[in-house]
Amino acid sequence: MTNVITLVPAEGRGLQVEYVESSDLPTPWATFRLHGFVDRTGGREHLALTLGSVADGEPVLARVHSECLTGDALFSRRCDCGAQLEAAMKRVAAEGRGVIVYLRQEGRGIGLMNKIRAYRLQDEGMDTVEANQHLGFGDDERRYDAVKPIFEHLGVGAVHLMTNNPRKVEALEALGIQVVTRQPLVAGANPHNHRYLRAKARRLGHWIPI
């Protein structure tokens, strides 16, 4: 007996995202519902956390977060990722309703090992964009296609998106997701990530007060 109950093809490149299963996920701030999805095209496993009734047709407070193992799980202060994830989960908990999609695209899409290579280059003086380029990658290799079928499966329509990243807003809107408002998500600035945040603001155009 399989747990796979839905197959949702997205528009465009014939992306196939399978919904696998859901469970409770108690956290310090709320007990979320945890939903598992597999992107059969890219072979990646993605997650979504929901709280409250997100399928009622009203815009939903939302975060689309890309995996950062070092920041999200290992407390790294090189970036702001873990602090942003925690802030987003707390905001959804405070609101009692919302969705957080956790996309498994580590290191802005270059993968964990290459992110460590990029960190080494940053230790030697490059900024986060230069390091990616030095390794032969683009500034940002992420794709957000999987978000559309995940939102469709969850019944999420329009969103209030928590992000400082203009490319993320553009990418979701290009998929047909209505971003009603952008909610700034500034958290986790510290002396170790000052250069990183400055590079995100200056090189990647993030709306971050520096």
Ligand SMILES: Nc1nc2c(ncn2[C@@H]2O[C@H](COP(=O)(O)OP(=O)(O)OP(=O)(O)O)[C@@H](O)[C@H]2O)c(=O)[nH]1
């Ligand atoms: N290549 C690379 N990736 C990094 C570095 N620091 C963090 N990351 C990755 O950057 C991504 C950050 O994802 P998000 O927090 O969802 O997005 P964002 O572009 O910061 O935009 P926000 O929505 O404003 O947070 C994750 O995939 C991290 O693993 C770095 O120095 N180099």
